[in-house]
Amino acid sequence: MDVMDLTSYEPPVSALLTYGNCLEVDKKVSDPERDRIVEQILADGAENIDRSLFSKLRPIHKFESWPDYIEDLGITSEYIPALIRMATDDDLNEADGESLEVWGPVHAWRCLGLLKAEEAVEPLLEGLFVGEEYGDWVREEIPWVIGMIGESAIKPVSLFLANRKHDMWDRIAAVVAFEHMALLHPELKETCIKRLASQLADFRYNSEELNAFLVSTLVELEAVSKADLIERVYASEAIDETVCGTWPSVQVDLGLAKEEDFDPSELKPEFEWVPRQQVSRSIESRSKGTAAELALPTKSLKKKTSQASGFGKGATKSPKKKKKR
Numbered sequence: 001m002d003v004m005d006l007t008s009y010e011p012p013v014s015a016l017l018t019y020g021n022c023l024e025v026d027k028k029v030s031d032p033e034r035d036r037i038v039e040q041i042l043a044d045g046a047e048n049i050d051r052s053l054f055s056k057l058r059p060i061h062k063f064e065s066w067p068d069y070i071e072d073l074g075i076t077s078e079y080i081p082a083l084i085r086m087a088t089d090d091d092l093n094e095a096d097g098e099s100l101e102v103w104g105p106v107h108a109w110r111c112l113g114l115l116k117a118e119e120a121v122e123p124l125l126e127g128l129f130v131g132e133e134y135g136d137w138v139r140e141e142i143p144w145v146i147g148m149i150g151e152s153a154i155k156p157v158s159l160f161l162a163n164r165k166h167d168m169w170d171r172i173a174a175v176v177a178f179e180h181m182a183l184l185h186p187e188l189k190e191t192c193i194k195r196l197a198s199q200l201a202d203f204r205y206n207s208e209e210l211n212a213f214l215v216s217t218l219v220e221l222e223a224v225s226k227a228d229l230i231e232r233v234y235a236s237e238a239i240d241e242t243v244c245g246t247w248p249s250v251q252v253d254l255g256l257a258k259e260e261d262f263d264p265s266e267l268k269p270e271f272e273w274v275p276r277q278q279v280s281r282s283i284e285s286r287s288k289g290t291a292a293e294l295a296l297p298t299k300s301l302k303k304k305t306s307q308a309s310g311f312g313k314g315a316t317k318s319p320k321k322k323k324k325r
Contacts, residue, residue, distance in 0.1 A: 113145035147180025
């Protein structure tokens with residue numbers, strides 16, 4: 001097997017090749033009040049969920065657990081080209097799973113997010129989103145990186161999302177990127193809502209899962225103005241309710257109706273459902289127990305975390321290897 005040439009990377013960027021396994025170097029983020037609320041939600045069970053508790057959950061930002069690369073290594077914007085090259089380096093992404101250098105691309109794209117590197121958006125989208133095989137770490141973290149970058153990412157992410165040739169879960173990751181962008185840049189919230197709604201308007205050609213994540217994200221962003229569009233999607237039955245809940249539950253979440261306006265059975269899909277990502281993301285951040293151990297619905301948890309927004313749970317030692325092209 002060919003030996004990788006790591007000498008093409010110079011300090012301080014080269015230090016990322018030996019920075020360490022992310023599962024070991026990432027900071028542990030603790031929020032006792034959030035943990036208390038999550039424990040209460042889990043203890044109540046799906047049958048007795050108090051929806052008001054979700055509004056009390058402080059959002060968890062993925063980057064809160066990242067090391068302080070910029071301060072530790074003195075990485076500045078002048079190193080952005082080298083960081084892009086490392087983040088999309090096939091040899092590094094295909095390196096031995098037990099090596100330290102396999103984590104180099106992860107550290108590099110995190111730095112690009114922290115630096116808000118506008119020129120990195122398209123290389124990251126086109127160089128890393130390559131389908132199901134190499135999904136976990138890319139689909140978990142690149143949406144955060146893009147969200148951190150902000151406004152300049154809107155157009156390329158919109159084009160990526162609209163392209164039906166892309167893997168469905170990669171497109172769903174683009175939806176998540178818009179959610180993070182709106183969260184981190186409130187002034188962009190309405191623009192993100194418009195872009196998401198534009199894609200949802202194509203619901204007849206979207207997969208049921210993509211429609212579900214679009215609806216779920218619009219609800220997260222409190223897009224009351226898009227309720228008519230969302231209702232049309234539900235009427236078409238082109239939506240996976242195990243991801244986003246039923247139309248009555250969406251009306252409640254958008255403040256358009258009250259729980260008592262519906263029979264309890266109308267607020268639950270056929271599969272047991274925990275509303276959107278709040279609980280599953282909290283569980284992911286704590287890394288305690290499996291879905292079965294926590295008595296959570298495995299179908300919705302898999303879709304919300306393993307496949308689209310909690311990706312790292314599938315990898316125990318290293319990022320998945322990327323398909324050679």
